[in-house]
Amino acid sequence: MIDSPSLGDEALALLRELIRSACVNDGTYASGQEIRNTDVLRRFFDGVDVDPVVVESAPGRATLVVRIPGTDPHAPSLALVGHIDVVPVMHGGWSHDPFAADIVGDELYGRGTLDMLYLTAAYAVATRAVASEGRALRGDLVFVAVADEEGGSRLGIEWLMRHHPELIDADYVLTESGGVPVGGSAGTPHSVTVTVGEKGLARRRLLIRGIPGHGSAPWGSSNAGVIAAEAVTRLTRFAPRAVIGDYWPRYVDALDLDPEVSRRLTSVAEILGALPELGELAGYAHATTHTTISPNVIRAGDAINVIPGEASIDLDIRQLPGVSPEEVDAYVMSALGDLMRHIEIVDVVGASFSPANVSPMDTPLFEVLAEVIDEAYPGAVPLPIIAAGGSDARFYRAKGRRAYGFSVLSRRWDYGRFRHLIHGNDEHIDLESIALTARAIDSVVRRFLG
Template sequence: MSQSQDPEVVDLLQQLIRNRCVNDGSDTSGHEAASAELLAGLVARSGADIERYEPTPGRASVVARIEGSDPDAPSLCYLGHTDVVPANEDTWSRDPFGGELVDGEVWGRGAIDMLNLTAAMSLAFARLARAGWQPRGTLVLAAVADEEALGSHGAGWLVEHAPDAVTTDYLITETGGMPLAGPGGKLLPVPVAEKGSCWCRLRVHGEAGHASMPFRTDNALVTAAEVVRRLARHRPVAEIHDSWRALVDAMGWPPEVTAAMLDPERVDGALDELAAADLVLVREAHACTHTTIAPTIVHGGSKINTIPDRVDLDVDIRTLPGWGPQEVRAMIADALGDLAPRVEIVDALDDPATASRFDTPLWDRLAALAARFHPDGRLVPTLQVGATDARFFRRRGTVSYGFGMFSDRIGYDRFGAMFHGDDERIDVESLAWSAAAFEQLARDFLGG
């Protein structure tokens, strides 16, 4: 069934990359209107219904639908985003916004995260509409802004302000289907859940003074340095959840390794032993089994000759299922020890983990479809350690998975390294496979 090339999806991805919809987290960044216009034109030419939403100037999303004939049939949404994170052009081998096709790979920011799938979903939708396909269940395409920040100009806004346009029974978004070679054979991990986010701002207090006399001063920056050190070395207790258990059971490790990976008291030691062989995979495994804490930004000081009396630290905390603000505060206090009274939590995002069942008809269809591309592979549910827009829909009861169809050309570890990394690129075979898979999945799952 698979095909190795699809020039139309390659061209669409290149255009999306060149639109340079860079989201730096500010309200005025992103400029996703350019890609919304591109995809709206593609869908409009196919004859499908389409709506455009722009809650903030330049932050546009588009939603298209092919209405089903049976209101009792399941509905499905293909959810892609059009924004990308910034790229440092000095550290890339090629122009991150050039969309160059080199040796069978399209280079550019967003080629992996997730313009490749947005292009494939959009093209599959347009082809179904062009063909006059009449499904029993409704198919929705949503190409949204602002996924790389908080979704407040994109999916989050749509779910709150236009729920009837985007709410479906089932949803597919990033990033599953990348082949993972394990001792027990090839696995195709599909995220069925994702960790929560608790981005915190920690304020460290001190006492101002003249920097020419630093002896025994209460320098907030010096205290903040120790706060960062303690946070970085903190090791939360491991937790074993269903998605991690399913992945470990499928990996095919020797029994003693499997037992250690499923034991909260031994999993850290087991991961340490594997780190030398595959650090990228071990980092993901660690994140799947721990609430993580990473200091990322520091704000402090006003003048070179003044002892700072206040320093703010931004900390990225990703929470496992069952964690909330109370648990996060307790973890921070535990990590800081006697410094905890010196640190004030002045801001904290409460965005808890979400999960979907994987004993569903959609899961069964995905497994059958994947076998057509990877006869030697099998689907396995996983926990997404980063945030996606799926969380907004899971909270409304939508069963949501991350899925694409990728070739063996780029290994699982390279995929992981390219998310928000340098030299991001995708092979043309994976693009063709994903476009074909999304078209076939709609036909298989929605009928018609």
């Protein structure tokens, strides 16, 4: 590895600029304005022999692509796909300015540090290193700094796949959400997570009918808001049967827990009772073994003196691999039971169902990821996991491309802490993780395409 300390320094400097652009995406058409970050990246590639292409899916919703052609048309290509938008911040929730990119001790604070600008910066640094050294690669290297991941990708990867597929396509893809060390000693973990798949996404709206009336005489009324409250309670208590699957037992194994706790965590009958043993990891443990239903948008009533005759509840449902749309509706109906006589289930326009997706592990890229993990933490192996949430990987996997979530975080991280800070207050990353990841991505590119 040449010049490894400077890869981390370059990634840190670029990461701070990407944070300061504050490309906050609240899901609306005009938010994000990722063109601020494509401008940052265009400057980053100034003076290097590459030709960055910037395309806009809507005014200011820009994506930058750098493709370095390989010498062998039969060699597999690799895309490094990093989003450049970030989610909004909760005002008053931060102890640092979320867009100042302050370094405090050995940690960098800022919205997007962890999700996923540290990786986008590492991708850019690795790509520039290849170009500036004039290194010949066998297959194409594609760096995609993409808009609108946080808004559901409609103005990002989804739009690019429809309008410019040739720009962003590759046989193999790396993107966010891997890299958490698991188990082992304080110095060396025995595993590092690699995200090989994602749960599916189903969105449903419940339309609830009551009978409107005067708020002054509620006795005996059919208040749609009250029915909605009961529906939320039932949905929250409902527990579809756990599916332990192939990946979760490996994770439990890697955690080095008390054998009795491990046994309960991998038992369909006992897992729910054992979750509190896992602390911050419990939410993920539940999500990766269950189809989950979260009632997230609840509406009823317009006027304080009118009993509402209508209400609606939007459900964010994340289903396990193999669960069909009909099974999703069956879960909802069995949770609601006799309340269904007041309720109609309808699709939420635009994104009603996308299936779970998984990439295989017996691929040349996965082998390289294992080598690079061993390089960062001697003796450590990849721990394949299924993410609870979605990323741009699902669009590539739907086209048959192999996509993995990969990075290398420092020993201070565990998966509970990682998930807690993503989209949370005081999002931050330590400088060691920035350097480890910059070196790891550079090493993957050299080994896989070199």
